[in-house]
Amino acid sequence: MAEKPDISITIIGHNEADHLRDLLPTLQWAGEVIYVDCESQDDSLQIAQQFGCQVFSRPNNPNLNVNKTFALEKARCSWIFYIDPDERMSTELIQEIQEKITNPSNYRAFSMNRRNHYFGKWLKHGSQYPDVQLRLFQKGFAHFPQRHVHEKLQVDGQIGKLNGDLLHYPYSTISQYLKKFDFYTTFEAEYLYQQGFRPGIPLHLKFWFFQPFTRFMRRYIFRLGFRDGWPGFFAALFDALNFMVRYFKLIEITRQKGS
Numbered sequence: 500m501a502e503k504p505d506i507s508i509t510i511i512g513h514n515e516a517d518h519l520r521d522l523l524p525t526l527q528w529a530g531e532v533i534y535v536d537c538e539s540q541d542d543s544l545q546i547a548q549q550f551g552c553q554v555f556s557r558p559n560n561p562n563l564n565v566n567k568t569f570a571l572e573k574a575r576c577s578w579i580f581y582i583d584p585d586e587r588m589s590t591e592l593i594q595e596i597q598e599k600i601t602n603p604s605n606y607r608a609f610s611m612n613r614r615n616h617y618f619g620k621w622l623k624h625g626s627q628y629p630d631v632q633l634r635l636f637q638k639g640f641a642h643f644p645q646r647h648v649h650e651k652l653q654v655d656g657q658i659g660k661l662n663g664d665l666l667h668y669p670y671s672t673i674s675q676y677l678k679k680f681d682f683y684t685t686f687e688a689e690y691l692y693q694q695g696f697r698p699g700i701p702l703h704l705k706f707w708f709f710q711p712f713t714r715f716m717r718r719y720i721f722r723l724g725f726r727d728g729w730p731g732f733f734a735a736l737f738d739a740l741n742f743m744v745r746y747f748k749l750i751e752i753t754r755q756k757g758s
Contacts, residue, residue: 503530504597507574507638508582510534510552511566513559515584516541518668522584523550528593529580535570561686564643564650571642580635585669586613592663596635599661607656608636613665617730618672625724625731626717632665633658676737684741688748698750706746715739 508529512519516539523546526532534547537559547554555573557566571579578600582588588596592611599609612629615622622628633641633652641654670676696702718724719735727734 503528504578504600505576506530506578506580506596506600507576508532508580509567509570509574510547510582510584511537511557511563511570512539512543512584513537514539514541514543516543516546518584519543519546519550522582522587523547523552525587526582527551528597530576531574533570533573535566535573537566561682561689562645564645568643568645571638574638577638578635579638579641582634582665583667585667587666587668589664589666592661592665595661595663599635599659604659605657606659607640608633608652608654609659609661610634611661611663611665613667615667615669617670617676617734620727620730622724622727622731622734624722624726625719625735626722627724627727627731627734630667634665635661673733676733680737680741680744684745684748687741687745688752691745691749692752692756696749698746698753702746702749706742710742711739714742 506529508526508531510519510522510533512534513536519534523532527550532550532552533555534544534552535555535557536544536547537557544554544556553573555569557569560566567581570581580596596609599606610631610633613632615627615630633654636652636654637656640656641652643652644650669679715735715738718738719732724731724735
């Protein structure tokens, strides 16, 4: 049997059983797969065990990067690739990763483009592609600051670019989208409150008018989101509404906690 590549693939998940059933069989080529379960109520943990993952259980921290960091710390291989349960590696990407980690270079990390699929459609426009992601790096040369859910890896060294795409299937139904929309807008509102933002006329104008309007126009009109049909309109609209909803939630949080 050929020796597996010197790479750890890390995953964190909360109630991701369906995605894990599809994802884990495609990762058996890696040196090891680490799965950190975040208080799932389904059989996510058992599925990960069935596919031979190293499995850990952690509290479901709203800041996802806390548990992503925990997973990275458990990795034993020289290279690490972190992937979300709703993502898949294209064949081209897997082949390219295997080539890069076996041929030494000056790069400490690699980024790649990601294809976002909404409701079964790949969104090619509206700033949805290329959605550049930094995922592959040498152990010890990258970390998460752990301050915000959307923060990027910080790398100590040069970053290369891979040609293969990462495939992303975050929303198969509108109900699924709205559930995550609620989660992210709540987290964003809490973050704004922690950073000292408080409701007032300047923020009213920013979050209710200026940012939603400019965001929608840029993504749907100028970045041609309309070419992706109704999923493109939905993505642009709710990306704009995100600013309004997180601000409404900031108002709610401020009233609850006191200004």
